[in-house]
Amino acid sequence: MCVPNGAQHAMNNGSDTQLQGHVDVAVIGAGPAGMAAATVCAEHGLNVAILDDQATPGGQIYRGITLASRKMREVLGPDYCAGDALVAPLLDGRINYMPDTAVWEVTRDKTLHLTQGGRSSSLQADYVVLSTGAMERPFPIPGWTLPGVMTAGAAQILLKTAGATAMGPVILAGCGPLLYLLAAQYLAAGTQIAAVVDTTGWSDYWRALQDGRGAASDISSLAKGLKLLRTIKKAGVPFFTNASNLEATGDDRVREFKFTSGGKVHCLAANVLLLHHGVVPNTQFTWSLRAPHEWSEQQLCWLPKTNAVGELDGASGIFVAGDGAAIIGAQAAAQHGRLIGIEISGRAGRLSAGARDEEVSRLNRRLNKTRQFRRFLDALYRPKAAHRVPADDVIVCRCEEVTAGALRNHVALGCLGPNQAKSFSRCGMGPCQGRQCGLTVTELIATVRGVEPATVGYFRVRPPVKQVTLGELAEE
Amino acid sequence: MMEEALFQPTLVSERPRIEIRFNGTPLEVPAGTSVAAALLVSGVAQFRTTPVGRSSRAPWCMMGVCFDCLLEIDGKPNVQGCMTAVKENMDVRTQWGAARYE
């Protein structure tokens, strides 16, 4: 069982690996950023593979678009159809599109290890684009693990892929554009909403309006947002603001939703509770590559360090496109993907330096406007501290059922960071490998210790980033 | 299923239906959906119980990052229902606690 002495430069990809193929560019994730990057590279004559763990393209934002009926498109709203133009190039043969394919490791020398239909294989690339997008920010409130409590994003996925809407009483709670969008989509589908419980309050508006320039940098988005809110109010949906003390209760599923708003405690019957307070970058690959990350106080999450063209710090040829680098939204994600595609095409000699620089600058100017507006949105819809670092009896690690109180005890016993906490409590050791608890753990430890999240750090993320069976691994 | 379903299939009336089984009970579900979606619109509110505390769980994220939708599908335990498409005659069961392999 000994592995022969490795050389001083132990590479993750040993001579034993069967390389089943080589591409110029491997793109992981077929959302807007990935699709745009792949398309631009293919347009410049590069050999591109785009790998996605879903059965159809679009990522989460354009999920189900290749099967969406006219009625579905009406319900989902006009922005959804922007996905069509992005998806088309994946289906016309010039890009090697690999659906139902999960990448379980990416190495610094740009080898991808994948699993597809129960079989594991590997792919070597000259350039890698990580465009795994975002996921819902964990929302640890009492009762958040009860059946019937789901994310707003989950409800949108059910709508997009199965045309399904929640059965009432349905309550939407939290804050942020995605929550209001879902409400509008539900109304368009004829679904009755028992309540929208918004945690946004005066202090949030005040904070956001300090950045007037940010607000003004994208008037049309601002107008779109206001229109959504008007739609919800016009439909007569009970709308509560400045909500706090959120709590889901029930026996084997959610039955009631309690909250405080307007100085009163409310207790509403609930069959389905949809929570949302923002999305955060999915950073499993960037952490597993041991790339440096910075804590963003603005977005309250970890952002992989990249340069101005999206290249990962210290990992030449590996790029992070779209929401996976920082939350910028679907439209900007496509622009960012395009920018990275242009940069790669330039590096590969398919585009003159002049043309590349011009296009990169143009796209960066547009992206900077988006980033300006994003600052405003992040200020307005900043998730509440109580919903990021919960009370003692609230579960933090869903997989291993570790509570905030247990974690606080471990910090009191001397745990300085998430990895020590993990070894004392098993928090972060379950199948999701810290995706649902990582941010909470970092902020909880930071709060208890009285230091910055950047000082506390994050879980050590190890392969496999997606689960693979031992049998598959043995046969790879 | 005596209790109210969590979800209903509002917009897919034109899709063909196929039959799967959940804990032995036949269910008619829309083709082309995930197992998780199919169960949610069929009145299922408990997908698994946790190995630690035996708590009931159902889907949280529907996109493969939470692992709360684990089911036993065609004899294989701990399969993510939201990442698996329904197939005719599929045998789906509650995932009770930890996986058992033979």
Add this chain to the structure above:
Amino acid sequence: MSTDVVDCLVIGGGLVGASVAYGAAKSGASTLLLDEGDAAVRASRGNFGLVWVQGKGDGLPVYAAWTRQARLMWTDFAAELLADTGVDVQLRETGGYWFGFSDEEMEQRQAMLQPLWDQGGVPFQMLDYSDLKARVPRIGPAVVGGSFCPLDAHVNPLRLLHALHKGMTQAGTRLINGAPVQDLAWDDGIFTATVGTATYRARRVVLAAGLGNRKLAPMLGLHAPVVPNRGQILVTERLQPFLASVTNKARQTEEGSVQLGSTEEDVGYDDRTTLPAMKALARRGVQTFPLLANAKLVRAWGALRVMTPDGFPIYEESAECPGAFIVTCHSGVTLSALHCKRISAWILGNEVNPDSTRAFSSGRFSKGEPA
């Protein structure tokens, strides 16, 4: 920063340091433990959990007896930890198996184990496939046979670390975290450790800093030729129980996850996992227990063992600076009870048989030993 002089300063809060501090504090010594922090190398976090006796001491028979004694102390030690701290370290005294995949391997194994019984008192039994199958029903046909030792056991290493920390602090150890020791000095019988602008003084110092001992040892006239040795491990999802006994390459934890290990690689401070090793571990795991073919791998990790030139511990008191001790090994779990009781007694000058540690001094390495 205090001008107080403690009886015992322990540097390193892993399994070795915490065991020693627990024992020292319980016997009444004023004890201070300085630990580096979350980002340190931390060999103790990457642990398999074996309380393993069979095969130990091949090349140094006194180590077989040492390990055997450590194991026999474990039964009471687990009870003591539970009583003191309320933490159940889940000691499972199941006996342990080694599996062979060829007749040649079986012969070599028997030849290796026999002298350890004769000289070290470690009993064993060679078993053929059908004997094994009756005791470990889920093994696969690729297994030719194995060796069994009734003394082998397993424990939850993370709980053990937690219990030791709790135990030592409850017994009065002062723990300072995030405190990497930069300098050590000895003057007129008093040791001074420097951490940033803070200094700590003690009558005795125990270097239990694992790989960190390399740098610290020479400061007090000690020699710690330890190098990192990487072990890679695979961990599966939780499974229903199928393996109660422990084996040296596979262990099912109390939670149900299966650990498959491990490699022994000389790659410096690189604790990454590699695909060839992961594949080899997966193959061996599936050959041993075919049911694992469909089990999902949740995590692969690498950890750095603290390895001496011959793999055996170093226990030594500094001749130059009496009162400074080095305690290092790569079997921190198996030896924990012994470190807690006898080693702490030796350090405090209460050891009944102080010569017992002599076999483990660094003097056994010739001058030209690779450092």
